Amino acid sequence: MTSGDPAHTPIWKLEPFKQAYKREAGPFAWFYRALNLKPAVTAAELREWQELLYDTCTMCGRCSMVCPMGIDIASLVGLARHAMYEAGMVPHELWAVAERAKREGSPLGATPKVLKERVEWLADEHEVEIPLDKPRAEALVTLSSVEIMKYPASMVALAKILSHAGVDRTLRSDGSEATNFGLFSGNLEWQKDVSLRVIRAAIACGAKTLVLPECGHAYGATQAPREVLRALGVELREMPQGGDANWCCGGGGGVVTLHRADEHRRRAFIIKMNQVEATGAEKLVSSCANCRLTFDDNQAHYKWDRKIESLLELVAASLY
Numbered sequence: 233m234t235s236g237d238p239a240h241t242p243i244w245k246l247e248p249f250k251q252a253y254k255r256e257a258g259p260f261a262w263f264y265r266a267l268n269l270k271p272a273v274t275a276a277e278l279r280e281w282q283e284l285l286y287d288t289c290t291m292c293g294r295c296s297m298v299c300p301m302g303i304d305i306a307s308l309v310g311l312a313r314h315a316m317y318e319a320g321m322v323p324h325e326l327w328a329v330a331e332r333a334k335r336e337g338s339p340l341g342a343t344p345k346v347l348k349e350r351v352e353w354l355a356d357e358h359e360v361e362i363p364l365d366k367p368r369a370e371a372l373v374t375l376s377s378v379e380i381m382k383y384p385a386s387m388v389a390l391a392k393i394l395s396h397a398g399v400d401r402t403l404r405s406d407g408s409e410a411t412n413f414g415l416f417s418g419n420l421e422w423q424k425d426v427s428l429r430v431i432r433a434a435i436a437c438g439a440k441t442l443v444l445p446e447c448g449h450a451y452g453a454t455q456a457p458r459e460v461l462r463a464l465g466v467e468l469r470e471m472p473q474g475g476d477a478n479w480c481c482g483g484g485g486g487v488v489t490l491h492r493a494d495e496h497r498r499r500a501f502i503i504k505m506n507q508v509e510a511t512g513a514e515k516l517v518s519s520c521a522n523c524r525l526t527f528d529d530n531q532a533h534y535k536w537d538r539k540i541e542s543l544l545e546l547v548a549a550s551l552y
């Protein structure tokens with residue numbers, strides 16, 4: 233809870249669901265119902281909890297890590313979002329992005345046609361090989377829609393690195409994105425659909441390896457980026473409370489799609505700016521395209537004289 237508002241205490245986000253469990257499914261449900269100790273959850277309550285479950289939770293998992301009772305609150309928030317979806321309470325902006333991902337195969341409109349055009353343009357402009365829809369390949373490369381639509385330079389960087397490593401790979405237009413807004417929205421079917429698309433694409437081309445994008449929920453970016461940075465020979469400075477216990481930039485969990493959550497995101501980002509400044513480091517690097525989007529947005533908002541850099545692009549620039 234970084235806002236100082238007790239309503240944002242992580243466990244409070246689950247209150248209506250705890251109430252429903254005790255009333256409907258717990259071992260003493262009959263007792264709670266008989267004495268009406270736990271009244272039925274109302275639509276008005278769920279509407280009130282929409283902000284707590286979506287706008288003010290990035291599903292970062294920090295609360296789960298520090299909970300003295302060992303309760304995995306972040307996973308329970310994910311389950312609560314399933315219930316919110318079933319109740320028709322997903323915030324419209326997030327619902328629209330997740331539905332688009334289901335319908336078009338991409339939350340940001342990177343349809344097969346757009347992907348093909350981008351790949352042809354980038355391959356030609358940068359003279360790199362970006363294989364698309366090869367019938368057979370050792371590795372299936374997936375991307376985040378943020379990379380395709382906002383940071384295409386990272387696609388070029390990835391292609392350079394994989395070519396340099398001699399990886400036999402392909403992108404597939406029937407499974408190009410690992411970004412999973414179904415997960416964020418709470419719709420299990422959409423979540424499954426996005427994952428299955430990637431799995432089926434990998435099976436179709438016989439890939440033995442799946443390359444996931446620079447994106448927090450697709451690739452659990454923990455130690456490997458640090459190893460890569462060390463291998464580049466740079467002096468790595470960790471943020472205070474960095475690593476597993478770090479604070480989210482504020483854009484995770486689908487919050488980046490919610491304009492009405494701007495104020496919360498901006499407030500959360502102040503922590504991140506202070507953390508970054510405390511390092512005294514020259515460069516700021518992330519392995520997540522969504523973090524990059526959140527940083528760029530806040531950098532412009534706060535007129536902060538820092539620019540976040542992509543780990544992929546740093547590695548590609550160091551190749552000879």
Ligand code: SF4
Pocket residue numbers: 233241242245288289290291292293294295296305306309
């Ligand atoms: S998952 Fe992160 S943002 Fe959500 S309640 Fe826990 S600590 Fe807060």
